Amino acid sequence: MTDQLQHYIQARRQQKDLLLMTHIVLGYPDFDTSLRVVEAMVEAGVDLMELQIPFSEPMADGPVILRANAEALKTGATVDRCLELSEQITQRFDIPFLFMTYYNILFRRGVADFVGQMKQIGMQGAIIPDLPPEEGADYLAAMRSCELAPIHIFTPNTSSERMQHLSDCSAGFIYTVARKGVTGKDTAFSSELGDYLARCRAATNLPLALGFGVTSRADFEFIRGKADIAVIGSETIRVMERDGVAAVKPFIQGILSGG
Amino acid sequence: MKHSGYHTQFGGAFIPEILVPTFEQLEAAYLEAKADPAFWAEYKALMSSYSCRPTPITFAENLTRHFGGAQIYIKREDLNHTGAHKANNVMGQGLLTRRMGKKRVIAETGAGQHGVATATMAARFGFECTIYMGAVDVARQRPNVFWMEQMGATVIPVEDGSRTLKDAINEAFRDWVTNMDDTHYVLGTACGPYPFPDMVTWFQSIIGQEARQQMLERVGRLPDRAYACVGGGSNAMGLFSGFLNDKEVELVGVEAGGRGRGTGEHAARLAYDDASIGVAQGYKTYFLQDRDGQMQDTHSVSAGLDYVGVSPILASLHETGRVRFEAATDDEVIKAMQLTVRKEGLIPALESSHAFAQAFKEAPDLSPNDIILINQSGRADKDIFTVADAIDDPKWKEFIIRKAAQYQSGAQGGH
Numbered sequence: 279m280t281d282q283l284q285h286y287i288q289a290r291r292q293q294k295d296l297l298l299m300t301h302i303v304l305g306y307p308d309f310d311t312s313l314r315v316v317e318a319m320v321e322a323g324v325d326l327m328e329l330q331i332p333f334s335e336p337m338a339d340g341p342v343i344l345r346a347n348a349e350a351l352k353t354g355a356t357v358d359r360c361l362e363l364s365e366q367i368t369q370r371f372d373i374p375f376l377f378m379t380y381y382n383i384l385f386r387r388g389v390a391d392f393v394g395q396m397k398q399i400g401m402q403g404a405i406i407p408d409l410p411p412e413e414g415a416d417y418l419a420a421m422r423s424c425e426l427a428p429i430h431i432f433t434p435n436t437s438s439e440r441m442q443h444l445s446d447c448s449a450g451f452i453y454t455v456a457r458k459g460v461t462g463k464d465t466a467f468s469s470e471l472g473d474y475l476a477r478c479r480a481a482t483n484l485p486l487a488l489g490f491g492v493t494s495r496a497d498f499e500f501i502r503g504k505a506d507i508a509v510i511g512s513e514t515i516r517v518m519e520r521d522g523v524a525a526v527k528p529f530i531q532g533i534l535s536g537g
Numbered sequence: 538m539k540h541s542g543y544h545t546q547f548g549g550a551f552i553p554e555i556l557v558p559t560f561e562q563l564e565a566a567y568l569e570a571k572a573d574p575a576f577w578a579e580y581k582a583l584m585s586s587y588s589c590r591p592t593p594i595t596f597a598e599n600l601t602r603h604f605g606g607a608q609i610y611i612k613r614e615d616l617n618h619t620g621a622h623k624a625n626n627v628m629g630q631g632l633l634t635r636r637m638g639k640k641r642v643i644a645e646t647g648a649g650q651h652g653v654a655t656a657t658m659a660a661r662f663g664f665e666c667t668i669y670m671g672a673v674d675v676a677r678q679r680p681n682v683f684w685m686e687q688m689g690a691t692v693i694p695v696e697d698g699s700r701t702l703k704d705a706i707n708e709a710f711r712d713w714v715t716n717m718d719d720t721h722y723v724l725g726t727a728c729g730p731y732p733f734p735d736m737v738t739w740f741q742s743i744i745g746q747e748a749r750q751q752m753l754e755r756v757g758r759l760p761d762r763a764y765a766c767v768g769g770g771s772n773a774m775g776l777f778s779g780f781l782n783d784k785e786v787e788l789v790g791v792e793a794g795g796r797g798r799g800t801g802e803h804a805a806r807l808a809y810d811d812a813s814i815g816v817a818q819g820y821k822t823y824f825l826q827d828r829d830g831q832m833q834d835t836h837s838v839s840a841g842l843d844y845v846g847v848s849p850i851l852a853s854l855h856e857t858g859r860v861r862f863e864a865a866t867d868d869e870v871i872k873a874m875q876l877t878v879r880k881e882g883l884i885p886a887l888e889s890s891h892a893f894a895q896a897f898k899e900a901p902d903l904s905p906n907d908i909i910l911i912n913q914s915g916r917a918d919k920d921i922f923t924v925a926d927a928i929d930d931p932k933w934k935e936f937i938i939r940k941a942a943q944y945q946s947g948a949q950g951g952h
Binding site (some may be wrong): 333334335336337338340341344345350351356357380381382383384387407408409410412413424430431433435436437440444455 | 707831
């Protein structure tokens with residue numbers, strides 16, 4: 279497995295004790311806006327980003343990202359256009375970018391071809407939430423040969439034994455989900471979180487990103503010292519929908535201003 | 538998680554990580570129940586006392602004479618409680634839910650038959666029940682929504698996507714990833730991630746087991762052809778599994794041809810050439826999708842067949858050639874239904890009428906010594922609004938207008 283992404287995260291962690299990963303849906307509400315949002319996020323100090331290629335059946339996503347997927351497709355977001363924009367993004371901005379999408383997007387292109395294209399356009403890894411390693415032999419082999427990071431997910435339901443197995447199949451970092459449910463629901467940050475994260479740490483040497491439900495600086499501060507990367511998913515879409523693209527940068531800056 | 542559940546290249550379990558332990562538990566409970574003869578005995582006893590099993594086969598003497606070809610027999614799944622084969626699956630999964638110690642069930646529904654069946658099961662077993670139904674389907678299937686709510690189920694209209702069956706499935710999965718500890722998802726057809734296709738087929742195989750035995754007892758031999766409609770594919774898998782090893786029985790699956798081949802407005806995944814292999818909703822099969830892998834809108838006069846995917850087991854039987862796939866168009870289906878009502882006094886659901894339509898195309902060319910068997914998977918009470926529209930019945934319209942006027946003036950309905 280490639281260590282490039284992991285090394286980036288570890289080097290960055292020498293400078294600050296909590297990194298921030300954000301997320302956009304490519305082509306929502308349109309491709310120009312997607313580019314402007316990425317620019318705003320990078321300028322605000324985001325450390326890495328997920329670019330989601332829209333899919334018509336986003337089974338693991340909650341209502342906000344689900345609707346963004348549907349809207350993007352309605353306005354003509356094709357996989358080709360997503361790849362083109364992603365290439366522009368990786369050329370212009372100097373942080374790691376990962377794809378988030380569903381397996382059918384890869385499967386339809388041919389898994390090896392898709393992964394080869396990812397490499398070519400400068401992506402560093404991918405999160406495919408409906409592809410457990412048991413179904414992903416082709417994908418894992420292609421990612422390995424292209425030196426890209428396949429990122430897997432830990433959940434509170436995952437046994438320690440399975441966490442170790444998932445870690446063996448991963449590179450870059452582990453995406454740890456703080457609670458059950460789809461993306462974008464509230465999380466009660468319980469005291470059980472500490473025990474859960476300790477279990478995650480024991481199962482892997484990879485950095486931990488803590489996902490789902492960060493909406494404020496208080497949430498971000500709460501994660502400091504517990505995980506390596508905080509993830510903001512659907513909240514930036516909510517901010518953009520409510521207050522416009524111009525509000526995204528101050529929102530991210532506000533979250534990071536404690537550090 | 539064991540790596541299993543493939544039928545040739547189709548099936549699998551493409552599930553979010555958070556559901557992995559839930560699927561492990563379900564697979565274990567399913568395999569345990571399957572290995573336990575007492576479970577099947579309990580299931581059969583329940584279905585013979587709560588539903589109407591064994592359902593009979595009926596010789597369609599008038600239709601046989603009308604076509605002058607093969608002898609036509611009909612397996613009467615419409616006589617199940619709630620009027621369709623859906624009861625077989627939900628009562629089986631109800632027993633399994635109880636075995637797993639869960640207290641709440643959720644389900645998706647298209648036409649509403651599976652939702653009603655699940656709501657009856659939940660009422661009977663004392664489970665809490667939530668049904669996800671596309672907003673389009675809620676609007677066109679009010680009678681079923683009415684009964685689900687009467688039985689204590691919460692019906693949630695799904696406003697996302699195409700607002701039909703596939704979106705209801707996505708929404709049910711979203712509920713499940715939040716509430717898997719106390720909740721079982723009663724998937725309604727032989728689709729979805731393993732073990733659902735295999736488990737639903739197992740419960741529905743009671744149709745084929747009975748039918749095979751009944752044909753031998755009544756007619757003295759097996760049918761030459763057996764027809765079933767195919768939406769997700771559970772009634773077809775139920776009937777076909779009784780005859781899979783009988784090579785002399787030709788199995789015919791009939792999909793929704795909608796407005797016909799080449800129109801793009803249909804739900805024929807195997808009979809037409811528009812579908813391709815993909816992975817969605819947790820499993821690999823033929824989907825009606827575009828070049829990028831985005832699911833496309835489907836069309837059928839019958840909500841129950843209006844679905845983008847098809848059972849991975851049927852996709853496999855298509856590939857191996859064991860099952861032949863055909864499609865019947867909306868118009869052919871309405872005509873087949875009217876003919877069956879008129880000639881036999883049977884009222885097949887619009888879904889089931891697809892199987893009748895295809896059988897009627899083929900029966901005249903067969904000899905009177907040939908025998909065909911049609912699965913009447915359900916009855917058409919739920920379709921009364923759709924059928925009345927399709928045949929443009931003036932007296933029905935008059936009735937609805939009068940009824941609406943009564944409600945508008947605040948008067949009580951009825952007498």
